[in-house]
Amino acid sequence: MAENWIHQRPIAEGKTAQAEAPSLLLRGLRKAFTDVVAVDGLDLEVTRGECFGLLGPNGAGKTTTIEICEGLTDPDAGTVELLGLNWKAGANELRQRIGIQLQETQFPDKMTVEETLYLFRSFFKHGISVDESIKTAQLEEKRTSRVGGLSGGQKQRLAMACALVGDPELLFLDEPTTGLDPQARRHLWDLVDELKRAGRTIILTTHYMDEAERLCDRVAIMDHGKIIALGTPQQLIGSIGGEHIVEFALNGDVDVAPLLAVPGVQSHRVDAGLHQLSVSHLHTAVPAIFAALAGQNLNLSEFRTHSATLEDVFVGLTGRNLRDE
Amino acid sequence: MSSLEQSSLYQLTLTRFRLFLREPEAIFWIFIFPILLAVGLGIAFRNRPADVLQVAATTTQLTRALSSDKGLTASTMDEPQGTHALATGGILLLAIKTPEGVQYKYDDTNPDARTARLLADRAIQTEAGRRDTVAAGNQLVHETGARYIDFVVPGLLGMNLMSSAIWGLGFAIVEARQKKLLKRLVASPMPRWQYLASYLLSRLVMLVIEVGAFLGFARFVFGVPFRGSFLELAFLCVLTSLSFSALGLLVASRARTMEAASGLMNLVMLPMWILSGVFFSASRFPAIIQPVVRALPLTAAIDALRGNMLQGLNLGQMMMPVGTLLIWLIVPFAVSLRIFRWR
Numbered sequence: 001m002a003e004n005w006i007h008q009r010p011i012a013e014g015k016t017a018q019a020e021a022p023s024l025l026l027r028g029l030r031k032a033f034t035d036v037v038a039v040d041g042l043d044l045e046v047t048r049g050e051c052f053g054l055l056g057p058n059g060a061g062k063t064t065t066i067e068i069c070e071g072l073t074d075p076d077a078g079t080v081e082l083l084g085l086n087w088k089a090g091a092n093e094l095r096q097r098i099g100i101q102l103q104e105t106q107f108p109d110k111m112t113v114e115e116t117l118y119l120f121r122s123f124f125k126h127g128i129s130v131d132e133s134i135k136t137a138q139l140e141e142k143r144t145s146r147v148g149g150l151s152g153g154q155k156q157r158l159a160m161a162c163a164l165v166g167d168p169e170l171l172f173l174d175e176p177t178t179g180l181d182p183q184a185r186r187h188l189w190d191l192v193d194e195l196k197r198a199g200r201t202i203i204l205t206t207h208y209m210d211e212a213e214r215l216c217d218r219v220a221i222m223d224h225g226k227i228i229a230l231g232t233p234q235q236l237i238g239s240i241g242g243e244h245i246v247e248f249a250l251n252g253d254v255d256v257a258p259l260l261a262v263p264g265v266q267s268h269r270v271d272a273g274l275h276q277l278s279v280s281h282l283h284t285a286v287p288a289i290f291a292a293l294a295g296q297n298l299n300l301s302e303f304r305t306h307s308a309t310l311e312d313v314f315v316g317l318t319g320r321n322l323r324d325e
Numbered sequence: 326m327s328s329l330e331q332s333s334l335y336q337l338t339l340t341r342f343r344l345f346l347r348e349p350e351a352i353f354w355i356f357i358f359p360i361l362l363a364v365g366l367g368i369a370f371r372n373r374p375a376d377v378l379q380v381a382a383t384t385t386q387l388t389r390a391l392s393s394d395k396g397l398t399a400s401t402m403d404e405p406q407g408t409h410a411l412a413t414g415g416i417l418l419l420a421i422k423t424p425e426g427v428q429y430k431y432d433d434t435n436p437d438a439r440t441a442r443l444l445a446d447r448a449i450q451t452e453a454g455r456r457d458t459v460a461a462g463n464q465l466v467h468e469t470g471a472r473y474i475d476f477v478v479p480g481l482l483g484m485n486l487m488s489s490a491i492w493g494l495g496f497a498i499v500e501a502r503q504k505k506l507l508k509r510l511v512a513s514p515m516p517r518w519q520y521l522a523s524y525l526l527s528r529l530v531m532l533v534i535e536v537g538a539f540l541g542f543a544r545f546v547f548g549v550p551f552r553g554s555f556l557e558l559a560f561l562c563v564l565t566s567l568s569f570s571a572l573g574l575l576v577a578s579r580a581r582t583m584e585a586a587s588g589l590m591n592l593v594m595l596p597m598w599i600l601s602g603v604f605f606s607a608s609r610f611p612a613i614i615q616p617v618v619r620a621l622p623l624t625a626a627i628d629a630l631r632g633n634m635l636q637g638l639n640l641g642q643m644m645m646p647v648g649t650l651l652i653w654l655i656v657p658f659a660v661s662l663r664i665f666r667w668r
Contacts, residue, residue, distance in 0.1 A: 070512055072668065095514035102512060106504035110347040111340065122336040123515045166514070 021084030023048050023170050023201040024069060029078035031064055031225075038064035040225035042078070046203060046218075048169075051196050053216035054205040055310065057320070061225040062205040063103060066174050069203070070100050083170060096125055099168030101159045103175050109148030113139050113158055116147060117165060124166035137161035137191065153184025160191060171195065173204040177211060189214055209310035221314055228317050237308045240316045241266030242278035246289060249274055249302040258295065262288040271315070278308065278316070333515060337523035344497065345527065354492070355531070359485040359539050366481075367474045367547050378441040381407050382420040387427065390452035391420065396444045417441040420449065475550060478543045479630035480603035482536065486565045487597065487623050489535060491590055494524050494573030499586035502577075508668040517667070521574065528570055529563065536562050552637030560640070561633060561647075565626040568650045571658040572622065578661040597623035625649035 022045050029042040038061045046052045054062045067073040069080060071087040071094065080086060085094050107116050117130045128136075134143055137157040142150060150158065156176060163171060176192070177185040192215050195202060206212055212219045213233045221229040221236070229236055237243065242264070256268050259277060264285035266278040279285045282305060293300065314320075329335050345351055377395075381402045382388045391399035402410060407419035411430060418431040418441040427449060431438040501507045510520060543549040551558065576593055580586040600614075601607055601623035610618050618624055625646035632638035632646070640647055 072508065072512055092514065095512075100509075100512040102505060102509050104505050105509040106506060107509075108340070108344055108501075108504075108506065110344055115340070115343065118330065119333075119336045119340055120513060122331055122333040123513045125514075162509075162513075 021081065022046060023050070023083060024052075024203060025079075025081040026065075026069070027079045029065065029068060029080065030076050031061075031068060031073065032076055037225050039068065039075070042225070042227060044220060044227065044230075046201065048201050049199050051192070051202040051204070051215055051217045053212040053219040054203070054222055055207065055209060055212050055219050055314070056205075056222035057207055057314075060222040062207075062222055063174055064225075065222070066172055066203065066205050070098070070172055071095075096166060097169050099163035099166055099171040101163040101171075101173045101176060103178070105159055107147045107155070107158065107162075109146060111147055112144050113147065113150070113161075114143050116158065117161055120162040121165040127166040128164065130165065133161040133165045136164060136194070138187075151184070153180050153187060156180060156184070156188060157191065160188070164195075168200070170201045170203070173202065175205055175207070177206070177208065185211070209314065213310055219310065221310070221317065223314075223318050229313060233310055236310060236313045240278050240308060240313055242280040243308050244279045244282045244305055245308050245312050246277040246279050246282075246286065246305050247274055247302070248289075248293075248300055248304075250293070251299045251301060254293070254298060255296060258292040259289060262292060265289070267316070269315075269319070274302070276312075276315075278312070279305075334519045334523060334526070337515075337519055338526045341497070341523050341527035342530075345493070345531070351493075355485070355489045355535055356538055359481055360542050363474070363478060363481055363539070363543060363547070366477050378418075378437060378444065379416045380418045380420065380441050380445055381410060381416045382422070383407065384422045387420050387422060387449065390449045391445055393452065394444050394448040397441065397448065418445055420445055474543075474547045475635060476606075476631070477604060478540075478547070478549045479634050480627050482539060482562075483565060483601070483623055483627040483630055484598070484603045485535065485539065486532075486562060486626065487569045487594065489531070490528060490566050490569035491573040491576065491594060493528060493531075494570050495577040495580075495586050495590050496583065497524070498574070498577035499580050499583055502580075502666065502668070503582055505668075511667045521662075524574075525567065525570055528566055532562060532566050549634070551634055553633030554639065557640050558630070558633050561626070561629050564647070564650050564654065565622075565630075568622050568626070568654040568657075571654050571656075571661070574665075575657040575661040578665040581666075597621050600624065602627055619645075620649065622650060622653040625653070 024044065024046040026042050026044040029039050029044075030037075031039040036059075040061070042061075042065060054065060056062050064073060068075045069082065071080075071091060082094055083097060087094065111119075113134065114130060117133055121127060121130050121133070134140055137160050139154065139157055139161065142154055147155065147158065160173075160176070163173070173192070177188050180188065189211070192202065192204070196215075202215075204215065216233065218230070218232055219236065220227045229239070231239070254275065259265060260268055262285055264279050264281035266280060268278075269276050277289065279289075286305070377398050379400075380391055380397050381400050382391055383402065383404055385401050388399045388401045391397050400416075402416075402419070404419070404421060407416065407421075408430070410416045411419055411432075417435070417438040418429055421428040421430060429442050429445060431442055433439060433442075498507070501510075511517065540549075540551075544551065572593065573590075576589045577586060580589060600610060600618045601621050602618075603623075607618050607624050607627075608615070629643050629646040629650070632643045
């Protein structure tokens with residue numbers, strides 16, 4: 001099994017002075033490009049062993065933030081500390097201790113999986129063997145295949161393996177499952193689960209809210225370069241008031257007041273003709289909602305309910321859907 | 326895993342080899358193409374026995390006089406026939422009998438026709454009884470090293486060193502940048518200098534194969550001479566290749582797309598293909614542009630290679646071209662290290 005190959009990493013490993021330091025500490029981070037302020041005053045702390053998710057729509061500043069953390073982009077202002085070190089003084093040591101998977105890296109097509117991993121392994125003083133990294137990423141069957149012949153999911157697992165060969169304490173994953181089919185996504189989630197169980201600190205970005213809910217201990221929702229919500233997925237979902245969402249469409253205009261008067265209904269909004277209610281006691285609220293609509297002589301053309309997700313949190317906070325870009 | 330396999334410089338260099346050898350087109354352009362070109366030029370400009378020139382005369386008496394010269398074959402034609410033959414390239418010169426003596430009809434812009442004029446006049450005057458006042462004899466020289474193929478082989482070698490270094494480095498680096506591989510590499514603990522060094526190391530190893538194959542072919546098939554020191558020739562090849570690698574690095578240091586890189590590379594190489602004397606001597610260009618021609622790295626490289634191979638000069642006698650190449654090595658390398666875009 002794959003987990004045999006991932007070393008258990010005690011949380012207090014490393015030099016004592018740094019042992020207490022959080023995995024990641026950002027203070028007043030700011031970065032502007034010519035046309036846009038990508039990161040607009042960000043504070044964040046990620047503790048050791050945590051799986052932390054940066055969520056947000058495309059263009060929210062997630063990738064800029066993570067690339068500043070990775071030492072690839074210099075911030076205009078603010079401080080970055082990783083594992084108690086910073087990029088100015090401790091760059092060489094940091095590079096040895098973190099693992100990075102970037103968006104859209106294309107490894108050379110004509111190299112094999114194994115050759116690519118030997119190359120990346122050679123950059124690290126300490127780490128796992130190439131065999132171990134291949135097992136962890138479940139690429140045994142593709143070991144001698146050329147990168148050009150791999151599927152999207154396999155390429156992404158190769159990128160993960162390249163991030164893991166140095167046995168990193170802190171792992172950055174930038175949109176690890178973007179563009180993958182559902183099965184390949186689940187496959188990659190399993191791999192992240194293994195790493196979490198082994199005590200690694202993982203910081204990932206995603207615009208899939210289900211992915212964040214499934215993987216992350218804590219998430220920060222980003223929009224326009226700022227963190228607009230921070231907490232565990234449960235806390236964030238709880239913050240919108242109801243655990244359920246009722247969605248319906250009507251053939252005419254509705255008077256919202258009777259709906260909001262129904263016990264358990266927390267809020268109402270309309271998105272593209274679809275009414276959404278945030279509801280806490282679904283079994284008692286739904287009959288009352290039906291009654292309220294029937295009282296206005298309106299015909300329902302659609303009616304459905306679902307458990308509230310981080311997507312609903314984002315919609316509640318910004319009034320926009322995640323994919324509205 | 327052995328310690329060599331754990332060395333990042335070794336792994337990076339190995340990667341360069343793998344990527345190069347798995348690209349069949351690159352192998353063609355770098356190893357096969359120069360040999361094909363040398364063969365083609367060797368055939369086109371092979372040394373023939375001194376040409377016998379075709380001429381004609383309007384009378385049989387003149388024809389006989391012309392035929393007495395070994396360098397001419399003469400036939401008899403009337404004037405309209407002869408004029409037609411001149412116009413169509415059948416003959417180079419027509420000797421026309423006139424009451425006063427003889428008229429030569431030929432194209433004075435054609436060197437062969439001018440030669441025919443001299444030979445024909447000599448034959449006719451001798452036949453008429455002219456005697457030379459100074460006794461003259463000939464010593465014929467057919468030396469290897471003075472043939473066109475001898476001249477063009479160092480030129481092709483220089484051109485090949487330029488193309489393989491600039492294309493090799495330029496494309497590979499820009500491709501890695503475009504595919505975000507460069508960014509991924511600098512996100513790892515890879516020492517950056519090793520990435521650039523791996524290109525130079527792989528270039529040097531490839532150079533041995535590339536230069537060896539080409540010069541071996543030139544030596545054994547065409548008998549091209551090597552008059553200078555082999556060690557110094559090897560040094561010149563390495564210096565040339567490194568200078569062009571530095572130039573390739575400079576071309577690739579900012580470009581984000583293959584198209585931009587390709588355009589830049591052609592822009593850099595085109596003037597040298599034309600001006601640097603690959604196929605004919607660069608000194609044929611007007612004096613006013615000679616300083617520019619001399620300053621080009623390919624001119625310097627080819628001058629030095631010809632100096633070594635054809636004239637047997639040592640490095641001390643070629644300070645100008647060697648110095649020019651050194652400047653072309655240091656300046657572009659220093660500039661590209663400063664401006665190199667790692668992401």
